[in-house]
Amino acid sequence: MKIPLNDGGLDLLFRDARAYNGWLERPVSDDTLRQLYDLLRWAPTSANCNPMRVVFLRTKEGKARLLPALAPGNVDKVMSAPVTAIVAYDLNFYEKLPLLFPHNPAMRDHFAHSPELVETTAKRNSSLQGAYLILAARALGLDCGPMSGFDNAKVDEAFFGAGKSDEGSDQEFFPEGHIKSNFLCNLGYGDDSSLFPRGLRLEFEQACTLK
Template identity: 50%
Template sequence: MTRADPDTLDLLLTEARTHYGWQDRPVADETLREMYDIAKMGPTSMNQQPMRILFIRSAEAKAKLEPLMMEGNRAKTMSAPVVAIVGYDTNFYEKLPELFPPVPKAKQMYEGNDAMIEDHGFRNGTLQAAYLMIAARAVGLDVGPMSGFDKGGVDAAFFAGTAIKTNFIINLGYADEDKLFRRLPRIPFEEATTTV
């Protein structure tokens, strides 16, 4: 295969939607593993893999998260079968000797360079999170990504004492199509691109 067929493109992006309502239907652990195993294969700089995911299912963990969400995001998050707090590990470079053996001293490039660590960790972690959403759709899940939450509060509540920082939150499950919002416009090619 050298090109995705139209049905695959529709599933992954062109007809895919951000969802706000969820069926009362569980998501299997095996589905989450399959989603991750697809997403981890996406390209990143020097094969950096800073993305870290905390999957929230329990009522206790959701109760801890609820007050940290913006009011408009609370109900949709609490009703999702799985909430993924997607973060990035600022110690990602420690694994470079294993993940990027072509450059044995890749790890040393980052040691003591906090600005580079933050820049590369956030960028590559965000790339991986985008792959995660596409992978979720590929395994039959629907997604509802959000950035409306108290980032510092989420870091303190769920990642205290670690090198992980929150990037954004993705609700995962099987969508309730009756709660789907209308599709919003996109910027056309002519407006968004330049060729020089």
């Protein structure tokens, strides 16, 4: 029998969690980022497709490549955050299905011959995995600041297009044209003074129905 989280755990993940705009000068270690991924990777995706790919920007040089794509109001948020994650999706995710979904060998070809299904599946499931990333980060004591407010095409060109790495390492890991950005998420330890008043949420009766 599974034991539900206590109120402290639920507060940490949901009730007391906020979207931060400012950050304390406290670093996030690479080991913490690895722990974060090791948690979120176990959460479900369609046909275990795992389309999300993430670039964790931890340096000024990395963030400088992102700046031209940002809306002006998001520049300070990104530059002050210890880490900015580019949550993206791989349109060639189906090439890994023989490893991830071995009990149905036909699944790889099912996607390979259906580009519209690939796009829909990749974007939906990378969004799910991005939400898992936020929950995993909170579970590890990090704060999050998920963001839209950027030019996806510019991000894709800067990080997933031709010539994006002097050493070619990014090119090898993220083949040109196969990766598309979904959203950004700042990670770190939030500065409470940056918070806006908590917004309202819809009540059950406003958002749900029972049949």
